[in-house]
Amino acid sequence: MIKYIISITLLILAACMLQQFLPSIGGLHGARVLILPLVFLCAAVSVNFASMLMLAFICGFLWDAQNALGPSGGDIEIYTSPVENLRFGYSIILYAMMGLLMQGIQPLFKRGKWHISSLLAGIAIFFYLFAEFLLINLVRGDFVFPRAAFYRIYLTSALTMLFSPFIFWLIFQLASACHHTIRYTGLKKEHRYID
Amino acid sequence: MKPLNLITLLLFIAGAAWALTRSEGTVRSIQNSYYAVISPFLKGGSSIEKKASAFIDEVEHSKAWETKYNLAKEELDEKRVEVAHLRKLELEIAQLRQALKFQQLTPFKVLATKIIRRQPSTWWHTVTIDRGEQQGIGVQLPVLSPEGLVGKVDAPSANTSTVILLTDESCQVSAKVDGTPEVGILSGQRGLTGDNPSLKLRFLSKDATIEPGMLVFTTGRGGLFPPDILLGEIKSFEPGPLHGEALVKPAVDFATLHTVFVKIPDSPESQASKANP
Numbered sequence: 001m002i003k004y005i006i007s008i009t010l011l012i013l014a015a016c017m018l019q020q021f022l023p024s025i026g027g028l029h030g031a032r033v034l035i036l037p038l039v040f041l042c043a044a045v046s047v048n049f050a051s052m053l054m055l056a057f058i059c060g061f062l063w064d065a066q067n068a069l070g071p072s073g074g075d076i077e078i079y080t081s082p083v084e085n086l087r088f089g090y091s092i093i094l095y096a097m098m099g100l101l102m103q104g105i106q107p108l109f110k111r112g113k114w115h116i117s118s119l120l121a122g123i124a125i126f127f128y129l130f131a132e133f134l135l136i137n138l139v140r141g142d143f144v145f146p147r148a149a150f151y152r153i154y155l156t157s158a159l160t161m162l163f164s165p166f167i168f169w170l171i172f173q174l175a176s177a178c179h180h181t182i183r184y185t186g187l188k189k190e191h192r193y194i195d
Numbered sequence: 196m197k198p199l200n201l202i203t204l205l206l207f208i209a210g211a212a213w214a215l216t217r218s219e220g221t222v223r224s225i226q227n228s229y230y231a232v233i234s235p236f237l238k239g240g241s242s243i244e245k246k247a248s249a250f251i252d253e254v255e256h257s258k259a260w261e262t263k264y265n266l267a268k269e270e271l272d273e274k275r276v277e278v279a280h281l282r283k284l285e286l287e288i289a290q291l292r293q294a295l296k297f298q299q300l301t302p303f304k305v306l307a308t309k310i311i312r313r314q315p316s317t318w319w320h321t322v323t324i325d326r327g328e329q330q331g332i333g334v335q336l337p338v339l340s341p342e343g344l345v346g347k348v349d350a351p352s353a354n355t356s357t358v359i360l361l362t363d364e365s366c367q368v369s370a371k372v373d374g375t376p377e378v379g380i381l382s383g384q385r386g387l388t389g390d391n392p393s394l395k396l397r398f399l400s401k402d403a404t405i406e407p408g409m410l411v412f413t414t415g416r417g418g419l420f421p422p423d424i425l426l427g428e429i430k431s432f433e434p435g436p437l438h439g440e441a442l443v444k445p446a447v448d449f450a451t452l453h454t455v456f457v458k459i460p461d462s463p464e465s466q467a468s469k470a471n472p
Contacts, residue, residue, distance in 0.1 A: 020233060021240050024314050026450070030388040032317070050203035057210050064214070065229035067316040068222060070349050072365055073335045078417035079380065083365040088222040089214030096207065129317060133386065136318060140364070140385070149386030156317065 004180035005051050008043045011174065012055065015039040016062050029148055031155035034125060036063065037098070038160050041121040042167040044099040045109045046175065046182045052099040060092030067091075084139040086132075094131055098124040110182060114168050122161025129153040223334075223350065230327075230352030237311055237323060237355060294454050297341040303421060305339065305456035306330060311355070320363035320383060324455060327354045335419060337458045343425035343446035344368065344413060345455050358455070361426065361445060362392050369417040370396055370426055372441075373410040377403045381411065381426055381443060391449055393430060399439035405432040411443050421458065 015036045024030040040059045044052045065088075072082040101124050102117065109117045130153055137143045175182060196204075217225070259276065294307065312323035326332050328351045338345040338358050346360040359366045362383040370381040379398040387393070396411060409429040415422025427443040 017233065017236055020237055020312065020315065024317075026389065030314070030317075034317075049200045053203050053207040057207060060211075061214060062229070065225050066233075067319065068226065069319055069321075069359065069365060070223065070334065071219060072367055073347075074367070074369075074417040074419040078369050079367050081380075083367060083382070085365060087215055088217055088225070089211060092211045092214055096211075132318065136385065142385075144385050146384075146386045148388040152317070152386075152388055 001180060004175060004178040005047065007174045007178055008047065008055065008171070009058065011170070012036065012039055012043070012059060028155045028159070029151040031152055031159050033163055034156060034160045035163070037095070037125055037128060038121060038164060038167055040095060041098060041102050041124055042117070042164060042171050044102040045106055045117045046171055049103060052103055053096060056095035056099045057092055060089070060095040063091040063095070064088045086135055086139060090135065094128055098128050118161065118164040118168060121164045122157045125160050126153060126157035129156060226350050227352050230350070230355055234352060234355045238325060293341050297456065304459045304461060306332065306459050307454055307456055309454055310452060320360040321349065322358050322360065324356050324358055324457070325354070326457065327351045327356050329353050331459050332356050332457050333460070336460070337420045339424065339456045339458060340447050340452060342448070343427070344420065345447055345452065347419060348457060360449060361394065361447070362449060368420055368426060369414045370411050371414045372399070372405055372429065373412055375403065375405060375409070377405060378414055391445055394427060394443040394445055396441040396443050397438060399441060401434045401437065401439045403432065403434070403439050405429055405439070405441055407431060
């Protein structure tokens with residue numbers, strides 16, 4: 001199990017590096033393949049709850065270290081309504097929520113129905129981006145949801161979902177190399193019997 | 196819930212709370228460390244990308260030459276290809292000359308940098324340039340091109356920096372409409388896509404006489420950008436109940452931007468000599 005978790009963590013770090021070189025596609029409303037969230041989602045369904053939370057923390061931390069913007073700056077007498085940015089660390093919570101969603105279908109995944117997990121990975125990314133855009137609206141005020149933003153969310157999640165079978169294949173290879181069996185050990189209620 | 200899960204959940208909540216309550220300085224140092232680790236990969240990746248693109252170009256040229264060779268080496272076609280190639284070189288020389296001329300003619304002290312990565316995040320309009328703190332780049336410094344204002348430095352690390360583009364909502368610029376007394380705040384629009392989305396100029400007078408085609412420049416107020424840098428031209432104007440708003444077409448073509456110039460702050464000596472000539 002530990003060997004598998006370490007190899008998944010290394011895979012996440014590799015995905016983080018690869019993410020740097022995946023450009024947005026101008027013709028598809030700036031959609032892109034989100035390889036780091038995808039690797040996290042595919043890994044989240046194959047590990048236990050505790051490991052999923054640890055991976056969510058690592059991924060969210062790396063994501064925010066890469067993307068967090070600083071304050072607007074400038075003279076507040078001129079820039080009277082500075083634009084607020086999302087706080088460093090918000091992605092950790094969003095990743096954990098996506099991870100919980102994936103853990104919910106772990107029993108199906110264990111039965112070999114990985115294609116449902118694959119579909120759910122796309123849905124989870126859709127909700128992740130949607131939640132991120134809602135958070136931006138919340139901190140900046142003036143609720144706007146242009147059609148272009150919807151297309152970007154939709155196309156990004158669809159594009160990313162297409163790569164999920166490959167990531168699942170990679171995870172299965174890692175699991176077999178580490179002699180790890182994917183079991184359902186999620187948040188199930190333990191029954192205690194008194195003799 | 197299992198005890199291990201409960202402990203991990205509590206540790207996770209503590210970790211998330213720790214991350215969410217970091218000060219701006221701590222976040223900057225985390226980002227600095229992160230970019231210090233990945234900047235060799237970024238620069239390496241950028242050079243590989245260039246080599247790959249050059250290789251593809253060469254292959255394409257070779258194929259073209261082979262086809263022409265097979266088609267009886269028609270001299271006219273050869274000349275045409277040569278001329279096309281020369282035109283491309285001529286264009287490159289013109290671009291380089293323009294960049295050099297800009298660097299020589301600009302009244303500011305600027306540092307030429309190359310864009311090595313475009314828009315790495317989903318919602319922010321940013322690029323990464325190949326110069327950082329070691330070359331004198333600091334936070335909030337204006338980034339220019341011969342066409343006009345590009346944006347400002349958001350997060351400099353040792354050898355690379357993130358530049359927030361003018362098309363981003365959080366890059367606000369104090370702007371004036373040329374030929375009118377109108378001043379306002381120019382910024383990008385949330386959620387818009389495309390290489391050159393329109394900018395929004397807010398807080399104008401509701402009865403301003405603004406016509407499409409009028410030029411928009413920086414005012415120099417606010418302590419971020421120098422005055423009289425071209426920002427774009429007015430596309431349309433809409434008077435509102437309190438303020439008027441205008442849509443502005445950016446002067447810079449962000450899709451074809453390769454070399455940008457960071458305005459380096461003057462040394463205290465040169466500032467003193469400017470003040471007392």
